[in-house]
Amino acid sequence: MPINDTGYEIRFRIFGIPVTVHPFFWLASLILFGGDVVSIRDGHPILNLVGMMAVVFISILVHELGHSAMMAWFRIRSEIVLYAMGGYARSTGGRGFNRGLWDQVLIAFAGPLAQFVLFGVVWLVVRYAPPIPPNSYLSYDAVIFVALYCNFVWPLLNLLPILPLDGGQICQGFTRMIQGQYRGDVTALWISIITGGVLAVLAIQNRIYFGGIFLIYITIQNFQSLDQRSGRW
Ligand SMILES: [Zn+2]
Structure with a gap:
């Protein structure tokens, strides 16, 4: 950026x-x-x-x-x-x-x-x-x-496994090791989306609005990255 x-x-x-x-x-x-x-x-x-x-x-x-x-x-x-x-x-x-x-x-x-x-x-x-x-x-x-x-x-x-946080980068390093670059990226994005989505709901339920909005924002970005990537293979 x-x-x-x-x-x-x-x-x-x-x-x-x-x-x-x-x-x-x-x-x-x-x-x-x-x-x-x-x-x-x-x-x-x-x-x-x-x-x-x-x-x-x-x-x-x-x-x-x-x-x-x-x-x-x-x-x-x-x-x-x-x-x-x-x-x-x-x-x-x-x-x-x-x-x-x-x-x-x-x-x-x-x-x-x-x-x-x-x-x-x-x-x-x-x-x-x-x-x-x-x-x-x-x-x-x-x-x-x-x-x-x-x-x-x-x-x-x-350290949460959500891209682009450090935990997401660590998770992506491991999924790439196991599945190769493209499949590994897709798996890391799905882990990010599921973790981010669940935590966003929990955050909003607990009135942590700033954290919830931040999680929704990065989850939408990860969905868009997934969309761009899934066409490749
Ligand atoms: Zn960092």
């Missing part, structure tokens, strides 16, 4: 990997936390919001760096783009992303894995560092909660 420049992108390099942060990234995390931040008792609402947005930024950057590090292991150069409520790491050259099947599985798994490692680090720091008393600047409890939540729940959801 090519994203047009707005002129407000932040660009930098980390470990030699080019990173672009789209302004929608900040807007989306503002929308995510903006409503709840006023109900936090300690700290200043604006500083709490900035703290939580910083945590989301670091968490998603670490996720994408996991993908990029695994790509570098396979001698694939990559760049990272952070956009809306997520991001992606994509190959830009090197040995080329030949969709080798174990490469695909390991590259997809490395993103959630990096977040689980970050979760472990935050958990250990919280467990063994002395408690910080409440203050009027920043609610450490709120920031730590967001750090633990983002790096545990998000990577777990990302």
Whole structure:
């Protein structure tokens, strides 16, 4: 998905990997936390919001760096783009992303894995560092909660076998190994559609409307991909 420049992108390099942060990234995390931040008792609402947005930024950057590090292991150069409520790491050259099947599985798994490692680090720091008393600047409890939540729940959801999530890529790697490229893709799409459809219904029933709409959106996209693919064989 090519994203047009707005002129407000932040660009930098980390470990030699080019990173672009789209302004929608900040807007989306503002929308995510903006409503709840006023109900936090300690700290200043604006500083709490900035703290939580910083945590989301670091968490998603670490996720994408996991993908990029695994790509570098396979001698694939990559760049990272952070956009809306997520991001992606994509190959830009090197040995080329030949969709080798174990490469695909390991590259997809490395993103959630990096977040689980970050979760472990935050958990250990919280467990063994002395408690910080409440203050009027920043609610450490709120920031730590967001750090633990983002790096545990998000990577777990990302591992669901639904394309184009990381779990969908992992699933597609395995179905391609078993059935070959085309049949494997069709099977991975059907698994995505069934899982996405069932979870969309459960989400809507439980009033998780944002998640439900997101699942319906990607399920429709997977149906369209299936349509395009089924003509090939
Ligand atoms: Zn990922």
